[in-house]
Amino acid sequence: MTPNPLLIKLFCLLAVFSVLQSCSPHxxxxxxxxxxxxxxxxxxxxxxxxxxxxxxxxxxxxxxxxxxxxxxxxxxxxxxxxxxxxxxxxxxxxxxxxxxxxxxxxxxxxxxxxxxxxxxxxxxxxxxxxxxxxxxxxxxxxxxxxxxxxxxxxxxxxxxxxxxxxxxxxYNGKTAPELFEEAKKMYDKKYLLDALDDIQLAQSCANPYEGWQYQDESGMGDLHSKVIEELNKKYVYPFTLEQVPTHPRIFSIATQTTPEGVFPLVYYKSTVKLSDAAGLKKENDNIKKVIGKLIPGIDQNKKYVYYDAFNEWPRSDRSVDRVDLIDKLK
Missing domain, CATH: 3.10.450 (Nuclear Transport Factor 2; Chain: A,)
Incomplete structure (x- = not known):
């Protein structure tokens, strides 16, 4: 029996249509x-x-x-x-x-x-x-x-x-919303410096992709402004640590980013010569004894606090010598 040419053409068309359908996008x-x-x-x-x-x-x-x-x-x-x-x-x-x-x-x-x-x-x-x-x-x-x-x-x-x-x-293993929650807890404890660090880190990683927006970002800016205002009232830089015999003067507190996380970095001017390693260590040990009372929370629930000791104020036109010291808390 000779195949019907029309049926053959119809079968071919159906086969092609089926392939196109299977290849078409969703x-x-x-x-x-x-x-x-x-x-x-x-x-x-x-x-x-x-x-x-x-x-x-x-x-x-x-x-x-x-x-x-x-x-x-x-x-x-x-x-x-x-x-x-x-x-x-x-x-x-x-x-x-x-x-x-x-x-x-x-x-x-x-x-x-x-x-x-x-x-x-x-x-x-x-x-x-x-x-x-x-x-x-x-x-x-x-x-x-x-x-x-x-x-x-x-x-x-x-x-x-x-x-x-x-x-x-x-940062520190936490996303922006998690850091924001942590900042609110630190603020409630009156750990103002920790609250500031957490909220600033939260703002830094709030948009890991340009179009990425977390659903609970409201309030970050308000908390940041509130913490800054309270810190400015409480601490006027530079301030002297009267409890330390050598009277070092803290002139700034920032953060130090390391492979292990982000930690506080305290800058202070010392009367102890930078070449006097033993004297600097003794002074720094005395600073560590009182820093938590002056700045609540700074030495709590973290691995390190970093310190930079200077003999002269930093300058914008040239580098100034300093000595790095680390307080290993854990």
Whole structure:
């Protein structure tokens, strides 16, 4: 029996239509983490692997292989690759969150994340193409984490990286909302300096990606202003530690960022010669005995307090000698 040519053509058309349907993109929607189909996830993770390997080895050529044509023309890309490379050498990075999005139209979009409790956030971005993929990477174990954010768009020449960012995500192992909560606790205890440090760190890592906005940021600015006002009333720099026989004068208190976290740094002017190591240590031991009474909380619940001793006031036109001392509290 001779096959009917019309039936053969109809069968071929149906087969082609079926293939096209299976290859067509999803209807508009957002898929997060485990919701992304495994086959798509494999492709996305292959892109991520190539990107992270290129960044870690500081290889512009390897990174540019996954970049969009516009991104490759960005004059700042080489410096950004170098900065990401430095961070990737600090610790192993892991995928925090990933999103595959199919848009109905272009323009400003928002994704709401509601499964991270105090760390819930909104993700604001511009829908450049119908299909986009966003991945956010953070270090596994270090306390001061920088987030690497990668945004890909699907063009007619394939999936390409259109945005790469590097910004603080945590300090002392805490995100911005967690630091904000800690700042409020410190303020209630009247640990004003600790409250100031926590709120400033919270503000520094409140936007680990340009479009990342935590849902509970309200009040950060108000608390910061309130703490500053109270500290300015309580401490007028420089002030003398009358309880210490050598009468050192504290002229500033800042923070020291280390691989183990962020800790207080006390600057003071000493009458003890910087060359007198034994004399400086004795004076510093005496400072450590009274510092917690003068500045409540500064020597509590932290690993270190750092000190810088000077014999003359710092100057803006030249460097001034100093001696670094560390109080190991734990």
């Amino acid at each position: 209807d508009p929607g957002t898929w997060k983490n485990g919701e992304i189909e495994s086959s798509q996830k494999e492709d996305f993770h292959a892109l991520n692997k190539q990107l992270l390997e290129g960044l870690k080895s500081n290889s512009p050529r390897q990174v540019e292989a996954v970049m969009s044509e516009v991104f490759i023309e960005d004059v700042n890309r080489l410096r950004l690759i170098e900065l990401c490379s430095n961070r990737l050498k600090e610790d192993s990075y892991t995928l925090l969150d990933e999103y595959y999005v199919v848009h109905k139209d272009r323009g400003d979009k928002t994704i709401e994340t509601k499964d991270r409790n105090i760390n819930n956030y909104s993700l604001h971005y511009n829908a450049e193409t119908r299909e986009m993929y966003m991945a956010f990477f953070v270090p596994k174990s270090i306390p001061n984490k920088y987030m690497i954010s990668a945004v890909y768009c699907k063009f007619n020449y394939g999936w390409k990286l259109t945005r790469l960012e590097l910004s603080p995500y945590t």
